[in-house]
Amino acid sequence: MPAGSSHRSRRTRLGVAIAVSMALAAGFAATTANGxxxxxxxxxxxxxxxxxxxxxxxxxxxxxxxxxxxxxTYGGRGGETVTVRTLADLEKYATATQxxxxxxxxxxxxxxxxxEIKVASDKTIIGSGTSGHIVGGGFFLGQxxxxxxxxxxxxRDSYAGTWNDKEHDWDAIQMDGxxxxxxxxxxxxNMADGxxxxxxxxxxLTVSWNRxxxxxxxxxxxxxxxxxxxxxxxxxxxxxxxxxNPSTDNVAHAHLYNNFLQDxxxxxxxxxxxxxxxxxxxxxxxxxxxxxxxxPVTRDSTATLVQRGSVFAGTSGRNESGGGTSFDPxxxxxxxxxxxxxxxxxxxxxxxPRSSVAAATTTAAATTLTVAKDGSGQYGSVQAAVxxxxxxxxxxxxxxxxxxxxxxxxxxxxxxxxxxxQGTGPSRKSTVIVYDNASGTQKxxxxxxxxxxGSATVAAEGDGFQARNLTIANDFDEAAHQDMSxxxxxxxxxxxxxxxxxxxxxxxxxxxxxxxxxxxxxLGRVYMxxxxxxxxxxxxxxxxxxxxDASVITLKKRxxxxxxxxxxxxxxxxxxxxxxxxxxxxxxxxxxxxxxxGRPWHAGGDATLDPMTTVRDSALSAAIRPAPWTDMSGxxxxxxxxxxxxxxxxxxxxxxxxxxxxxxxxAAGQEVADWLEGWTPSAx
Numbered sequence: 001m002p003a004g005s006s007h008r009s010r011r012t013r014l015g016v017a018i019a020v021s022m023a024l025a026a027g028f029a030a031t032t033a034n035g036x037x038x039x040x041x042x043x044x045x046x047x048x049x050x051x052x053x054x055x056x057x058x059x060x061x062x063x064x065x066x067x068x069x070x071x072x073t074y075g076g077r078g079g080e081t082v083t084v085r086t087l088a089d090l091e092k093y094a095t096a097t098q099x100x101x102x103x104x105x106x107x108x109x110x111x112x113x114x115x116e117i118k119v120a121s122d123k124t125i126i127g128s129g130t131s132g133h134i135v136g137g138g139f140f141l142g143q144x145x146x147x148x149x150x151x152x153x154x155x156r157d158s159y160a161g162t163w164n165d166k167e168h169d170w171d172a173i174q175m176d177g178x179x180x181x182x183x184x185x186x187x188x189x190n191m192a193d194g195x196x197x198x199x200x201x202x203x204x205l206t207v208s209w210n211r212x213x214x215x216x217x218x219x220x221x222x223x224x225x226x227x228x229x230x231x232x233x234x235x236x237x238x239x240x241x242x243x244x245n246p247s248t249d250n251v252a253h254a255h256l257y258n259n260f261l262q263d264x265x266x267x268x269x270x271x272x273x274x275x276x277x278x279x280x281x282x283x284x285x286x287x288x289x290x291x292x293x294x295x296p297v298t299r300d301s302t303a304t305l306v307q308r309g310s311v312f313a314g315t316s317g318r319n320e321s322g323g324g325t326s327f328d329p330x331x332x333x334x335x336x337x338x339x340x341x342x343x344x345x346x347x348x349x350x351x352x353p354r355s356s357v358a359a360a361t362t363t364a365a366a367t368t369l370t371v372a373k374d375g376s377g378q379y380g381s382v383q384a385a386v387x388x389x390x391x392x393x394x395x396x397x398x399x400x401x402x403x404x405x406x407x408x409x410x411x412x413x414x415x416x417x418x419x420x421x422q423g424t425g426p427s428r429k430s431t432v433i434v435y436d437n438a439s440g441t442q443k444x445x446x447x448x449x450x451x452x453x454g455s456a457t458v459a460a461e462g463d464g465f466q467a468r469n470l471t472i473a474n475d476f477d478e479a480a481h482q483d484m485s486x487x488x489x490x491x492x493x494x495x496x497x498x499x500x501x502x503x504x505x506x507x508x509x510x511x512x513x514x515x516x517x518x519x520x521x522x523l524g525r526v527y528m529x530x531x532x533x534x535x536x537x538x539x540x541x542x543x544x545x546x547x548x549d550a551s552v553i554t555l556k557k558r559x560x561x562x563x564x565x566x567x568x569x570x571x572x573x574x575x576x577x578x579x580x581x582x583x584x585x586x587x588x589x590x591x592x593x594x595x596x597x598g599r600p601w602h603a604g605g606d607a608t609l610d611p612m613t614t615v616r617d618s619a620l621s622a623a624i625r626p627a628p629w630t631d632m633s634g635x636x637x638x639x640x641x642x643x644x645x646x647x648x649x650x651x652x653x654x655x656x657x658x659x660x661x662x663x664x665x666x667a668a669g670q671e672v673a674d675w676l677e678g679w680t681p682s683a684x
Contacts, residue, residue, distance in 0.1 A: 059149065059182035061206035061232025061255065064333055068146070068204070073180040075124030075149030076101040083128070085678070087111060094119045094139070103128045104153060106678050110137025114158050114170035114192065121145050127152035127186075129355045129680035130672050137170065138191070143177035143200070152353045154187040155195075157668065163216050168192035175202040176223075187211045187352045194244065198231065199223040206232045211352040213239040214269070222249025227280045230332070234258050235343075237351040240269045245293075249278035255329045257286040258338050260347040263293050265314075270294065273318070277303035282326045289343040290315050299323060311340040355502075355529055355549075355681050366420075367395060372402035382410045382421065382433060391415040398422055401470065403430040409437070414461040414496070414518065421458070423470030428505045428532075431470040433458055438476045439511075440486025449486060452511055456493035461518065463496045468683070471505040478509055478559035490514045494526055494544065500681040501528040509556065510537040515544035520573055527672075527681040534588075538569035541601060543609075545577040547675045548584055555588030555595050555623050563591035563623070568598035569632065570611040577675050578612025578641065586651070587621040595623045599632040600640040612641035614662070614670050624651030627658035645670070 058064065059073035066072060079099030084090045085106035093100045099122035110117075115137040119125070125139070126132070126149070134155040141148055155172040159165075170192035175181060177200045188195040188210060194217040198205055201224050212218045218241035221231065230253040238245045238261045245261055248254045256275055263271040273295040277283040283299070285307035290296040295317035299305040306326040312319060329335065338346055369385045370377035377400075379385040385399045389412075396418040403425035410433060412419050423431030435457040440449050453459075458472045476489035488511040492501075495516040506513045512535035517524030526546035533540055534554040540546075557563055567586065572578035579598075586597075597620075600611035628644075628651075629637040644652075645662040655661040662670060 059180075059184070059206050060335065061208065061234065061333060062204050062230040062253070063180055063182045063206035063232065065204055065230070068179050070146050070180045070204070073147055073149060073182045073204070073206070075099075075147060075182070076122055077124065079122065084108070091117050094123060094125060096120060099123065101126065104132035104134070105680055106131060107133035107135055107673050109135045110158075113137065113160075114168055116140035116171065116174060118142060119145060119148055122147045124149040124151070125153065126150075127154070127353055129682060130154075130353050131676060131678065131680045132353070133673055134172075138172040138174070141173075141175040141178035141181060141202075145175075145178045146180045148178070148180070149182045149184070150186065151182070151184045152186065154353060154673075155189075155191075156187070157190050158192045159190045160192045162192075165192045165216070171195070171197050173197070174199065175205070176200045178202045178205075180204045181206075183207045183210060185209045185351070185353060187213070189213045189215060191215055193217060194220050195241070196220075196246075197223075198229070201226050201228050203229040203231070205229070206234075207236060208232070209235045209347075209351045211237045211239065212241055213237070214241070216242045217244045219246035220244040221246055221251055221254075222278065224250055226250060227252050229253075231255070232329075232333075234335075235347055235351065236260070237347045238262065238274075240264055240267060241271070242269055243272040245271065245274045245276070247273075247276045247278060248281045248283060251281045251283070253327050253329075253332070254281055254283040255286075256283065257288065257335070258340075258343050258347070259288045260291070260343050261288065261293055261296065262291040262344075265292055273298050277305040279303060281305075284326050284329055285310065287337045287340040287343065289313070289340050291344070295319075297321070309337070309340050311343075355527070366398050368398045368400055370400050370402070371406075373404045373406065374402070377402060381408055382406055383408055386410060386412055386416065386419065389416045389419055393417060396420060396464070400424050401431050401433075405432045405434060407434055409435050409456075410458045412460045412462045412465060414463075417462040418464035419460075419462055420466040420468065421470060422466075422468045425469070428469055428471055428503060432473060433470065434473040434475055436474060436476045437489065438481065438484065438486060439488040440481075440484040441476075452486070452488040452490060453493055453514060453516070455488065456490040456514065458491070459493045459495070460499065461495045464498050465494060465496050466500045466502065466683075467492070467504050468502045469504070471507065473506070474508040474512070476509070482559075495524065497522070497524050498679055498681075499524070499526040499544075500683075501526065501531055502681075502683060503530045504528075505532045505534070507532075507534040508539065509535055509559065510539065511535070511541060512539035514542045515540065515546040515579075516542040517544055523576070523677075525676060525679055527676060529681070536565035538566050538599075538601070540567060540579065541569035541571070543571045543573055543576075543578075543603070545572075545675055545677075547580045547582060547672050549580075549582045549672060551584045553581070553584060553586045555586065555590045555621075557590055563594040565590075565594070566596045566599050566630070568613045569601040570598065570613050571601040571603040571606075571609055572612045572641070574608055574610040579614070580670065580672070580675050581613070581615040581618055582672060583617045585619045586615075586624060587619075588623060590623045592622040593625050596625055596630045597628040597644075598637075598642060599630045600635050600637050600642075601632055602635045605633070607635075610640055614641075614643050614645065615647060616645035616662070616667065616670065618647050619649040620647050620651030622650040626653055628653075629658070
């Protein structure tokens with residue numbers, strides 16, 4: 001855009017429908033022994049269990065600097081912690097005069113649309129896991145408001161049908177003359193106006209680890225003749241945003257580092273510019289990554305801009321620096337730069353809300369039982385520890401399992417709730433629970449075969465079950481048992497509600513992961529994150545309402561070396577959610593165009609079932625068939641619920657009769673929070 005033009009002077013784009021999505025992610029960090037790559041959106045090291053991010057953390061960057069009578073930014077720390085699920089409660093506490101830590105534990109819709117709650121000083125507003133959504137509006141911080149933290153929220157969907165909307169000033173977060181504000185780990189998207197507006201001398205602001213995506217105006221700074229503001233902007237993902245990435249007008253000290261700016265080719269959204277130093281801004285720009293942007297770095301002739309260490313991939317147009325000597329950020333605060341080449345993977349993995357974010361609340365202490373094969377634990381087997389859990393327990397029991405291979409069957413009955421199986425080794429592969437029963441394997445008591453569900457190495461029937469940092473496998477040898485009827489061999493079966501599978505590997509061949517419910521009319525929510533599922537035929541199946549998020553689904557060849565299979569076989573009850581594969585990767589060492597994404601399993605021939613699988617915002621390898629859904633046992637997939645949304649990779653495809661794609665409106669109702677229905681998965 002021309003130098004010196006105002007924030008409100010932008011080119012018009014008409015008829016653009018803004019996609020509502022979880023962030024696309026790409027790039028992989030490591031490779032497992034079976035060839036699977038690390039999850040493409042894991043916000044924690046893959047080798048360890050995640051530690052909760054606490055609501056009592058304090059800000060970094062300029063928001064941490066003592067000034068204007070405020071000692072850094074710590075929000076509502078020290079005040080009462082309250083959990084809100086309604087607009088009335090959110091507004092009540094956010095506008096109160098006393099400090100509060102406000103935990104948003106549901107999707108809250110603003111009424112009227114575009115409403116911006118006027119946040120008072122000394123507040124932390126933090127999403128509970130991934131459940132905290134602000135829909136159709138946002139927050140306003142007025143003159144003098146200070147010491148505010150906004151973290152771990154999804155703020156979305158005030159879009160009113162006009163791309164360059166000049167009628168609706170509806171922002172996700174607007175600040176007019178505020179100071180000491182920390183905006184961290186949020187997902188901001190699809191708003192009528194700006195995602196973030198920092199206006200009228202707002203200062204001592206840090207904006208970190210956010211996803212700003214699918215919007216016309218991302219982050220505008222200015223609306224003032226003064227040059228007084230001090231702002232830090234780091235580790236944010238600006239993705240498919242046309243302008244203000246950010247636009248920084250009359251900022252005394254603007255420190256931008258380790259941000260990732262990405263404009264996808266061939267979409268309806270095209271970047272006008274990237275980082276822009278306007279007016280009399282003094283900007284230091286360090287170690288950021290610009291991918292596909294037009295005019296990645298621009299400055300007015302009156303601005304000072306020093307840039308160093310950034311990477312520019314596929315960019316064009318203005319890329320400017322110079323204009324004098326700027327400031328040294330380290331004279332204000334300490335910080336550590338990541339290498340620019342590492343920024344895409346780091347930011348894709350870490351930006352946005354995190355599932356294990358928890359407020360500083362007091363919960364009942366968990367009981368820990370230890371298992372070790374060498375006798376150093378309380379128990380020598382996992383099942384022995386499970387047996388020691390009292391029936392009817394309400395507090396969580398963590399069964400901490402030392403590294404080693406445990407060849408045994410494990411069953412957690414429905415009477416034993418809130419049980420966690422947790423490997424204590426350095427990686428998921430350090431602790432392995434494995435067995436080799438198949439559906440056709442005869443029980444030792446001579447009562448007949450185990451059946452598919454009975455073949456599970458680990459069967460979890462108690463609500464609140466969790467598994468973390470371990471491998472659960474079924475190593476049944478299909479090749480050696482081709483004379484057997486019933487080769488299905490389950491690694492993990494869940495038949496419970498509020499199941500959290502965090503950083504695990506489940507591995508088998510046919511029917512690896514059975515995600516079920518206790519009964520057809522019972523709800524069974526499952527959330528799997530940062531994990532791997534390995535198999536070949538119907539290896540994610542069952543009737544649970546299950547999310548597989550930021551994970552890797554690895555396709556495996558059949559026992560005879562052939563490539564053919566099906567990823568999912570849902571048997572969803574009518575009126576319930578089925579399987580959601582979100583922000584994940586489907587790959588494996590198999591032939592191209594040999595695997596279906598799914599087929600409808602009408603268990604027992606039950607025509608009342610309504611199987612459902614949605615695969616969205618995921619990377620699909622060439623192994624996926626161009627027509628990725630198929631019929632099963634006389635039931636047509638077209639009579640059930642199978643769809644995709646904004647997948648990428650060589651196995652992705654465009655909409656057709658054989659490949660239905662969700663509309664933006666349809667996708668807005670098929671997000672992780674919709675599956676979890678108010679439940680926030682939280683690490684024990």
